[in-house]
Amino acid sequence: MWKNYLKIAWRNITRSKGYTFINIGGLGIGMAASILILIWVQFELSVDNFYQNSDRIYAVMRNDNNQGEIFTWDYTPAPYAPAMKEQFPEVAATSRLTEWDPMLISVGATSMYQKTTFVDPDFFEIFSFKVLQGDISDAMFDPNAIILTETLAKNLFNDEEAIGKTVTLEKQLDLEVKAIIQDLPQNTDFDYTAFLPFQKLEQLGWVDENWNNNSYLTFAMLNEGTDLDFFNEKFKGFTSENSGSERISDFLFPMRDRHLRSKFENGVSVGGRIDLIKMFGIVAIIVLLIACINFVNLSTAQSERRAKEVGVRKISGAGRGMLIRQFLVESIMIAFFAFILATLIVSLSFPWFQELIGKELESPFTQTFFWLTSGIYVVITGVLAGSYPAFLLSSFRPAIVLKSKLQSRHYWVNPREVLVVFQFAIVGILISSAWIIRDQMVYVQNRDLGLNKENLLFHPLTESIRKNKVAFKNELLQMNEVESVSYTFSPLTEIYSDTDAMEWQGKPEEFRPNISRMGSDANLVKTAGMELIAGRDIDVYSYPSDSLAAVINETAAKTMGFEDPIGQVIKDDSYEFTVVGVVKDFIMESPFDQVKPIVIMGPKRNLNFIHVRLKDNLEYAGAMNNLQALFSKFNPGSPFEYQFVDEAHERKFVSQQRTAKLTGVFTGLAIIISCMGLFGLATFMAEQRSKEISVRKVLGASVAGIVRLISSEFTKLVLIAVVIGIPVTWYFMDTWLESFAYRISIDWKVFLWTTLAALIIAFLTVSSQAIKAALINPAKTLKSE
Numbered sequence: 001m002w003k004n005y006l007k008i009a010w011r012n013i014t015r016s017k018g019y020t021f022i023n024i025g026g027l028g029i030g031m032a033a034s035i036l037i038l039i040w041v042q043f044e045l046s047v048d049n050f051y052q053n054s055d056r057i058y059a060v061m062r063n064d065n066n067q068g069e070i071f072t073w074d075y076t077p078a079p080y081a082p083a084m085k086e087q088f089p090e091v092a093a094t095s096r097l098t099e100w101d102p103m104l105i106s107v108g109a110t111s112m113y114q115k116t117t118f119v120d121p122d123f124f125e126i127f128s129f130k131v132l133q134g135d136i137s138d139a140m141f142d143p144n145a146i147i148l149t150e151t152l153a154k155n156l157f158n159d160e161e162a163i164g165k166t167v168t169l170e171k172q173l174d175l176e177v178k179a180i181i182q183d184l185p186q187n188t189d190f191d192y193t194a195f196l197p198f199q200k201l202e203q204l205g206w207v208d209e210n211w212n213n214n215s216y217l218t219f220a221m222l223n224e225g226t227d228l229d230f231f232n233e234k235f236k237g238f239t240s241e242n243s244g245s246e247r248i249s250d251f252l253f254p255m256r257d258r259h260l261r262s263k264f265e266n267g268v269s270v271g272g273r274i275d276l277i278k279m280f281g282i283v284a285i286i287v288l289l290i291a292c293i294n295f296v297n298l299s300t301a302q303s304e305r306r307a308k309e310v311g312v313r314k315i316s317g318a319g320r321g322m323l324i325r326q327f328l329v330e331s332i333m334i335a336f337f338a339f340i341l342a343t344l345i346v347s348l349s350f351p352w353f354q355e356l357i358g359k360e361l362e363s364p365f366t367q368t369f370f371w372l373t374s375g376i377y378v379v380i381t382g383v384l385a386g387s388y389p390a391f392l393l394s395s396f397r398p399a400i401v402l403k404s405k406l407q408s409r410h411y412w413v414n415p416r417e418v419l420v421v422f423q424f425a426i427v428g429i430l431i432s433s434a435w436i437i438r439d440q441m442v443y444v445q446n447r448d449l450g451l452n453k454e455n456l457l458f459h460p461l462t463e464s465i466r467k468n469k470v471a472f473k474n475e476l477l478q479m480n481e482v483e484s485v486s487y488t489f490s491p492l493t494e495i496y497s498d499t500d501a502m503e504w505q506g507k508p509e510e511f512r513p514n515i516s517r518m519g520s521d522a523n524l525v526k527t528a529g530m531e532l533i534a535g536r537d538i539d540v541y542s543y544p545s546d547s548l549a550a551v552i553n554e555t556a557a558k559t560m561g562f563e564d565p566i567g568q569v570i571k572d573d574s575y576e577f578t579v580v581g582v583v584k585d586f587i588m589e590s591p592f593d594q595v596k597p598i599v600i601m602g603p604k605r606n607l608n609f610i611h612v613r614l615k616d617n618l619e620y621a622g623a624m625n626n627l628q629a630l631f632s633k634f635n636p637g638s639p640f641e642y643q644f645v646d647e648a649h650e651r652k653f654v655s656q657q658r659t660a661k662l663t664g665v666f667t668g669l670a671i672i673i674s675c676m677g678l679f680g681l682a683t684f685m686a687e688q689r690s691k692e693i694s695v696r697k698v699l700g701a702s703v704a705g706i707v708r709l710i711s712s713e714f715t716k717l718v719l720i721a722v723v724i725g726i727p728v729t730w731y732f733m734d735t736w737l738e739s740f741a742y743r744i745s746i747d748w749k750v751f752l753w754t755t756l757a758a759l760i761i762a763f764l765t766v767s768s769q770a771i772k773a774a775l776i777n778p779a780k781t782l783k784s785e
Contacts, residue, residue, distance in 0.1 A: 022680040023295050023334050026673045028341030030291025031381065033669050035346050036353050037284035039364050044277050046187045049256040052128040053221055056092070058228075058252035060084075060218040062239065063267040065247050066500060066512050072264035074253075075214035078207045081120065083242055084218070088235065090226045093122035096198055096216040101460055101608070104638055105194060106168040107156040113460070113641050114152060116169070116194040118201050124181075126221045127190075134163050134179030143199040146175040149183045152193040171463055171638070173200075186360050189259055211243035212501065220252060228252060276659065283666050286426050288381065290670055291338075293419045294677030295331065295385035332382030339378045356661055358654065417717055420681070423674045424721035424758060425728075430667035432729045432754040436746060437660045440737065443744045445653060450553075450586030450595075451492065452529025453646040455483075455614040458491045461607065464635045469521075469607075470541075472634045476612060479630065481623040483615045486527040487607040489519030493648040495588050495596070502599070503571040504560050513559050516598045517572070518588070519605035525551070525583060527613045535566045535581035538602050547602040550577035554585045556597035570599060577601050590652060594741040611645075675765045678714060682766040711766045718762040722755045 051057060060080070064071045081094040102113035121140035124131070132150055139145040146167060153162040162177045169175055175196065184190055201207045222231065232251045239248040253269070263272035347365065354361055364370040465472055469487060476485045490496035500512040522539040525532050533554070540546045550570055557565045568579045577599070585595040614623060628640040730746060737743045 020334065022676050023298060024338045024341060026291040026294040026676045027335060027338030027381065027385065028345065029669055029673055030288040031335075031338055031342035031377075032345035032349070033666060034284040034288045035342060035364065036349070037280050037666075039361055040353075040357055040359075041277050041281055041284075043187055043359065043361055044260070044273065047259040048188050048190075050185070050187060051126075051255075053126070054256055056221050056224065056226075057126055057255040058220050058222065059255055059258050060220060061251055061253045061264075063249045063251070064500075065249075065267075066514075067510065070267035071514070072267055073214075074217055076216055076218045077209075077211045077213050077243075078216060079209050079211065079242075080216070080239075081218045081220075084220065084238065085122075087238070088231075090222050090231050091220050092223045093125050093221040095120040095123035095126055095219050097123070097219065098201075098216060102641075103194075104170050104462055105152075105156065106171065106637065107165070109637065110156055111638050112155065113639065114193045115191055116196065117192045118196045118198045120198045122221075123195070123219075126219055129184060130182040132180045132182055134177075136179045136181075139178035140197050141199070142176075142178060143197050143203045144175055145178040145197060147179045147181060147195040148177055149181055149193045151183050153177070153180050169196075211239070211245070219255070222252075228254075280662060280666075283430075283663075287666055287670055287673065289384075290423050290426060290677075291673050292381065292385040293423050294673060294680065295334070297416050297419055297677055298680045328383060328387070331385050332379055335378050335382035335385065338381070339374065356665075357658060416681075420678070420714070420717045421721040421724065423677065424718045424762070425725040427667070427670050427674050427761075428722040428725035428754055428758050429729045429732075430663065430670050431757055432725070432750050433733055434660065434663045434667045435750045435754065436729075436733045436737075436744075437656070437663055439747070439750070440740070440744050441653065441656055441660055444591050444656075444740075444742060447587070447591050447742060449591070449649070450530060450584050453492075453649055455616060455618070456492070456528070456611060456645040457614070457642045458488075458609050458611045458645065459631070459640075459642045460609055461487070462635050462638055464638070465610070468634055472630075473610075475630060475634075479626060481614055481618055481626060482612055484523050484527040484613040486524045486611045487521040487603070488524065488609045488611055489517065489601075489605050489607055490588075491609055491643070491648065492528055492588060492611060492645055493652075495598075498596075499572065501572075504562075504568060506561060513597065515556060515559070516588070516596050517605065518598055518600040519603060519607055520551075520600050521603045521607060522546075524600060524611075525581070527611050528586070529613070530586055531584040533582050533584055535579070537581055538600065540603060546580070547604050548575060548577050549580045549602045551581040551583055551600040552579055553583055553595070553598045555595050556599055557582055559597040572599070572601070575601075575604050577604075591649075592656075592740045592742055671761060675761060678762060678765045682710065682714065707767055707771055711763055714762050714766045715759055718758050719755070722751075722758050726751045 048054075059074055060076055061072055061074050062076070064073070076096070078096070081096045085091050085094045096119065098118045100116065103116040104111055105114050105116070106112075119140075121137070124136050124140065134147075136147065139147050146169070148156070148162065148167075156162070156167060157165060162180060165177050166174050167177060181195075184192065198207075222228070236249040236251060238250045240246045249267075257269065260274040260277070261269045261272045263270055263275075343365070350361075350363060461469075473485050473487070476482050495516045495518070497517040498514050499517065500514045502515050520538050522541050523537060524530070525537040535551070538546050538549050538551055543549070552560075552562075552565060552570075560568070560570075562568050562579075565579045565582050570577045570579065583600075586598070587595060588598070589596070612627070627642075631638075631640050729751070733746060737746070
């Protein structure tokens with residue numbers, strides 16, 4: 001019987017090649033889009049969720065109740081992890097982890113900056129990264145050891161044995177390679193290539209016991225069977241019991257949720273990246289659903305052609321169940337051919353898709369799970385697309401369909417029109433959403449940063465440069481290409497430190513705003529292109545006392561309540577800084593957020609970077625060669641690894657740009673699929689109404705009038721669809737925009753342009769078939785009448 005079903009299905013598929021092509025093409029594109037999204041979703045859900053004990057691994061999080069507002073962060077003081085393990089028997093292991101700038105690693109003449117971290121011995125017990133060579137336990141208890149990833153070991157030692165060899169860190173510390181681990185996988189948020197024992201930091205005296213110095217991430221693994229809620233109830237007072245700070249409460253957050261649900265409001269996780277994953281998961285379903293709607297519309301549109309087939313088969317003894325199975329087999333066969341097309345599209349577009357999302361994904365075709373689920377996927381898609389046509393066609397009564405032409409059923413609402421409206425409502429939503437996302441991106445990218453990011457580069461300081469800072473700076477300023485130079489605590493694109501413990505005259509005791517720290521030696525205002533609105537810049541070379549001077553931004557002046565900031569004293573830890581200048585607000589971190597209060601301090605704070613402003617209209621290749629030569633003179637044997645501020649700033653838009661690109665791509669696919677369905681329906685309508693069109697032409701109707709007649713039916717549906725989609729788009733996009741402190745207001749013109757775009761798309765799709773029908777000679781159509 002099933003063999004018979006397949007034969008009949010094949011005949012019906014090959015009989016209507018045009019409609020079959022549209023069905024397979026639409027379903028194939030829809031399947032390919034959904035497969036690509038699902039591959040990405042699978043990857044995102046696997047991030048830091050693949051460890052041997054993933055269900056027992058947690059990140060330490062802390063809530064700070066500051067004046068009724070709860071701020072959540074994940075940095076802890078140095079004594080935190082050891083005390084936690086000692087005081088709670090439920091804790092099996094803990095590890096601290098540093099997040100520092102890339103550090104210079106050298107072997108002979110080979111030097112490179114690498115992402116390096118210091119961790120406790122329990123780190124590799126908690127996180128089960130694969131050890132390729134050496135003894136990881138021995139390495140973790142040796143303060144003079146280092147652990148390298150496989151690729152870094154090859155880059156440093158080529159094909160030589162690395163175990164037992166020596167590498168030099170920052171040209172100061174000689175360390176022995178005691179273990180090599182496999183490169184960290186793509187699906188982890190850790191991106192380190194070298195690991196050192198935390199004992200080394202303690203040996204160097206870089207670790208203090210201050211419970212207010214929050215400088216390390218802490219991770220913990222609980223014993224099997226430990227209830228998280230019960231543990232967190234015991235754990236919440238950990239900081240207050242050890243430091244006396246009653247404002248802070250502690251909790252463990254599942255490691256698998258750290259990547260997905262890291263957005264906190266009022267001390268509670270309210271989402272994060274999972275929201276983006278859900279959104280594109282819905283998009284994947286919608287794109288596939290639009291393709292299925294094409295199948296439904298074209299199948300039901302051809303119901304009159306299949307009616308007599310149904311009638312004859314019912315008279316021959318076929319029951320309704322048999323007919324339903326026949327039509328479902330047909331739709332599943334089409335879904336199978338569409339899946340073959342989809343795999344071809346996925347294989348061709350996979351490299352481009354990886355580049356778009358910025359990750360190296362495992363090919364789905366090498367995964368057994370993909371092929372095991374493909375059959376289920378094809379069947380579900382086939383049943384989803386074919387169920388309504390199967391039940392509709394199998395319901396025809398033989399006495400009616402064999403006596404005369406099948407009369408259209410009279411519905412209050414035509415189901416086919418409803419599906420077209422649904423399709424184009426989704427298209428309208430996607431078009432307007434992509435438009436709003438693009439407008440938000442443009443709006444933020446054009447935001448005044450309060451500094452001039454053009455022709456400005458920064459470079460990390462090494463010990464060689466630190467020893468000759470003044471000489472190096474003087475020689476830089478003598479170069480024709482250089483306009484200004486400044487040493488800083490952090491790059492102008494990031495804030496490395498903040499505190500709520502600063503004090504100043506007149507500050508209420510309970511008022512504890514979070515204030516960001518920056519540092520400079522001299523000429524930062526000129527080098528960064530800031531706007532000085534009061535006082536002067538820090539300059540330790542002209543004013544030696546400026547090592548304890550400060551420049552603040554406008555927001556800091558307002559936060560501190562300074563009417564006349566110049567001369568005010570700000571106390572930070574054991575230092576007292578005198579305000580010598582005020583600059584216009586400038587943005588160092590996310591351009592999507594509000595401006596933060598920032599205090600730029602003199603060089604009593606460490607200076608870790610040098611910023612160099614180049615003159616305008618330079619020949620960059622020659623300028624960079626000259627700069628590299630000077631850096632090599634003062635920093636021999638180290639790579640010249642500079643970054644331009646504008647490029648570093650642009651990277652802050654990567655996530656939103658990818659969202660915009662993905663939205664644009666899938667909007668385009670939805671438009672293509674919808675247009676294919678509309679084209680098929682227009683073709684069928686033109687065939688069905690050929691005699692009517694010929695009669696109208698005989699009676700004097702013009703080609704333009706006939707085109708308007710056929711096109712108007714579809715453009716009316718598209719107009720209704722867009723009107724329905726407007727409030728939906730407004731709601732979801734307004735909710736999305738609320739996640740940004742600096743945002744646009746939705747412009748009603750977006751919906752006007754969306755409506756025009758949808759109408760033009762629909763008209764161009766339908767008009768070709770309408771014109772074709774209008775140009776047919778009426779004599780050919782009416783000669784048999």
